[in-house]
Every structure is written in C-alpha cells, then in structure tokens.
Amino acid sequence: MNWSLPKTCFSCQHYQQTGWKEDIFAKKKDNDGLPIKTKKQRVGQCTQTQSEVFWNERCNEYLQESGITTHPCSLRPTSSN
Secondary structure, three states: OOEEEEOOHHHEOOEEEEEEEOOOOOOOEOOOOOEOOOOOEEEEEEOOOOEEEEOOOOOOOOOEOOOEEEEOOOOOOOOOO
16 A cells, blocks of 8 residues: 655654644634634654654655655745745
8 A cells, every 4th residue: 555645744754753732833724714723733853853843844854754655735834934
C-alpha cells in the first residue's frame, strides 16, 4: 500500500511528533468563510535543525520518508510572511 501524506514536516524523515499545541496561525474560517473553532495542531521536533515545528511547516532540510507519496498542502504561515 502506498501512503500519501502532505509534503510538509509531517512526511519528513527528520520530524518526530511530540504532541499537540495551540497555533496562532491555525485556520479560523471554513471554506465558506464562516468562523470555526480552532483545534490544537500536531507539533514535533526536527532532528535536523533541533527546533520545534508544526506539522504543516517545511524547510530546506526536508527529506521525504521512503515508501510514501506526498501531495501538496498549504504551508503554515510564519511571522515573517
């Protein structure tokens, strides 16, 4: 079976999930523009950069897990965007 995961930290060999955390950049409106309650997001440790990352980030050190396929995913905005 081929797995398809988002092409983000979540599918990177360096990502180790550590838990769930509130994210100020989490989606606040649904696809129709209506307000939604924000949920905690997956968060983990990047073993390459030694930093805490959310599942929907991706950096230049991204290394796709073997044996899976990935699909495009909206990346988490950053404070510098």
